[in-house]
Amino acid sequence: MNSQVPESPLNNQKSRWPISEMLTRGTFATGTAAEKRLILRSRIVSGVMLVWALVGIVTHMRPKPVMGSITLFLPAALGTYYTVEKRKYFLSLDELTRRIELEGMAWAYSLGVLAALWVGGIGYAVSLYWPLDTKLLSWVPFFLFAVVLATIKGTFRYFATQRY
Amino acid sequence: MKNELRVLRAKHNITQAELAGKLGVSRQTVNAIETERYDPSLPLAFKIAKMFKCRIEDVFLVPN
Numbered sequence: 071m072n073s074q075v076p077e078s079p080l081n082n083q084k085s086r087w088p089i090s091e092m093l094t095r096g097t098f099a100t101g102t103a104a105e106k107r108l109i110l111r112s113r114i115v116s117g118v119m120l121v122w123a124l125v126g127i128v129t130h131m132r133p134k135p136v137m138g139s140i141t142l143f144l145p146a147a148l149g150t151y152y153t154v155e156k157r158k159y160f161l162s163l164d165e166l167t168r169r170i171e172l173e174g175m176a177w178a179y180s181l182g183v184l185a186a187l188w189v190g191g192i193g194y195a196v197s198l199y200w201p202l203d204t205k206l207l208s209w210v211p212f213f214l215f216a217v218v219l220a221t222i223k224g225t226f227r228y229f230a231t232q233r234y
Numbered sequence: 235m236k237n238e239l240r241v242l243r244a245k246h247n248i249t250q251a252e253l254a255g256k257l258g259v260s261r262q263t264v265n266a267i268e269t270e271r272y273d274p275s276l277p278l279a280f281k282i283a284k285m286f287k288c289r290i291e292d293v294f295l296v297p298n
Contacts, residue, residue, distance in 0.1 A: 085265045100260060164259035165275050166266055234266035 087231040093224055097159070104155075104162035111155045115148045145212070170230045178223040185218050236295040240268045242286045257281055 088099035095112065097105050122144055131137045160171060189210065196202065243253055250268070254261040257278065266272035267282075274282065283290040 085262050085269075087262055098260065098262075164263050165278060166263040166272055167260055231262075234262065234271050 085231070085234060087234075089228065089231075092227050092231065096220075096224060096227070098163065098167045100163070100167070102162050104159045108155045108159040111152050115152050118148060119144070166234060170227060170234070173230055174223040174226040177226045178219045181222045182214065182219045185222075186214055189214060235273045235297065236270060237267065238293055238295070239264070239282065242288070242293065243268075246286065253285070256285060 088097075091097050091099040095109060097108065099105075122141070126137065126141065129137065131141070160168065163171060193202065193207075193210070243250070248256075250264045251261045254264045257264070259278065263272065263274075267274050279290055279294060283293050286293065
């Protein structure tokens with residue numbers, strides 16, 4: 071992992087995990103080719119999503135069937151494109167970082183299921199009194215998977231690295 | 235697990251980053267092993283012992 075501080079055999083006592091990269095990109099700043107490819111892909115994915123959002127604003131999502139279909143499938147397609155590289159990056163990690171990443175996945179899964187149960191229960195209870203807009207409901211999976219799980223995993227990654 | 239990694243590294247005059255590069259792991263992993271917050275896998279432990287040309291029990295001390 072990259073380090074800006076000059077080292078000698080005895081002055082290096084701290085772990086100095088790359089906190090900003092871990093929390094923003096979800097990487098460990100290993101500087102490997104796999105990581106560079108992953109960062110490139112994440113930029114491409116973000117760029118395409120941004121461009122598509124702008125296209126949607128400019129065209130007012132018309133013609134609706136075409137634009138709607140693309141909007142529905144684009145995140146999944148881009149997610150697949152990103153995840154293929156993420157898997158390669160995961161396999162390139164060394165044993166400690168891989169362990170941290172695996173523990174993060176386990177916690178994200180466990181707490182994600184728990185969050186889904188709570189959101190589902192609360193959502194159902196709320197819908198009994200105030201019928202929810204179906205458009206709003208369609209965003210729940212995105213919210214759960216992209217926001218809740220990613221945040222849990224990122225947070226765990228940070229706290230786990232503080233143990234080592 | 236207690237270990238002599240820091241001592242061995244100092245004797246051979248190599249930094250954590252250099253050792254990590256030779257072992258194919260991150261510098262943080264070497265640091266975590268040295269500070270006894272992480273026990274390496276058996277293959278990595280053997281790799282470390284081989285690097286310093288000593289036995290595995292000379293690097294990692296068996297607890298009583």
